[in-house]
Amino acid sequence: EPEVTQTPSHQVTQMGQEVILRCVPISNHLYFYWYRQILGQKVEFLVSFYNNEISEKSEIFDDQFSVERPDGSNFTLKIRSTKLEDSAMYFCASSAGTPQPQHFGDGTRLSIL
Amino acid sequence: AQTVTQSQPEMSVQEAETVTLSCTYDTSENNYYLFWYKQPPSRQMILVIRQEAYKQQNATENRFSVNFQKAAKSFSLKISDSQLGDTAMYFCAFMNGKTSGSRLTFGEGTQLTVNP
Numbered sequence: 013e014p015e016v017t018q019t020p021s022h023q024v025t026q027m028g029q030e031v032i033l034r035c036v037p038i039s040n041h042l043y044f045y046w047y048r049q050i051l052g053q054k055v056e057f058l059v060s061f062y063n064n065e066i067s068e069k070s071e072i073f074d075d076q077f078s079v080e081r082p083d084g085s086n087f088t089l090k091i092r093s094t095k096l097e098d099s100a101m102y103f104c105a106s107s108a109g110t111p112q113p114q115h116f117g118d119g120t121r122l123s124i125l
Numbered sequence: 126a127q128t129v130t131q132s133q134p135e136m137s138v139q140e141a142e143t144v145t146l147s148c149t150y151d152t153s154e155n156n157y158y159l160f161w162y163k164q165p166p167s168r169q170m171i172l173v174i175r176q177e178a179y180k181q182q183n184a185t186e187n188r189f190s191v192n193f194q195k196a197a198k199s200f201s202l203k204i205s206d207s208q209l210g211d212t213a214m215y216f217c218a219f220m221n222g223k224t225s226g227s228r229l230t231f232g233e234g235t236q237l238t239v240n241p
Contacts, residue, residue: 110227
């Protein structure tokens with residue numbers, strides 16, 4: 013069964029540095045998402061992306077964050093000038109459309125030191 | 126804005142028994158979808174079951190079924206014949222059906238432990 017893949021599985025970064033989290037969505041999917049889960053808390057929506065542009069973003073997704081689909085397969089989340097509170101599990105998801113379910117990757121654990 | 130509430134932070138059940146996890150939500154929308162996702166210790170997010178709000182019939186996937194009460198805005202998950210592998214955090218989630226590519230709004234989660 014096709015799946016969403018995320019790399020790396022764990023990223024350790026110094027505070028203030030930039031980090032790029034990578035995702036390869038399921039190949040025939042058209043909608044892409046990023047969510048984050050701070051340890052012990054609920055999963056929170058960050059951003060959705062369709063047709064090469066952001067379709068919706070949450071209040072969390074401020075100027076520190078950006079997303080990009082640099083080629084036909086990858087979908088990236090860039091976090092500039094990381095802060096301690098950016099430490100979380102970041103999940104990428106994709107769907108064929110609405111109301112198709114969103115399929116999640118295994119997540120990238122981001123640790124900011 | 127939609128909200129999803131799971132009032133049971135933790136639950137436990139004996140292997141082979143049945144357990145029900147509760148979820149309530151609040152929305153003014155009429156067209157929406159509800160999901161249960163499972164997150165085992167490995168922290169993957171795995172889709173368990175989906176319910177369309179316009180369908181009166183409750184969704185079923187093998188040992189997993191839901192009790193969808195639209196008027197009460199309740200969406201509980203029943204796991205029959207519980208197995209050790211069902212031990213996980215379970216999240217209820219809401220999706221607005223009006224907009225393509227809508228976000229999922231998650232509840233706080235219920236940690237389910239299946240005991241041998």
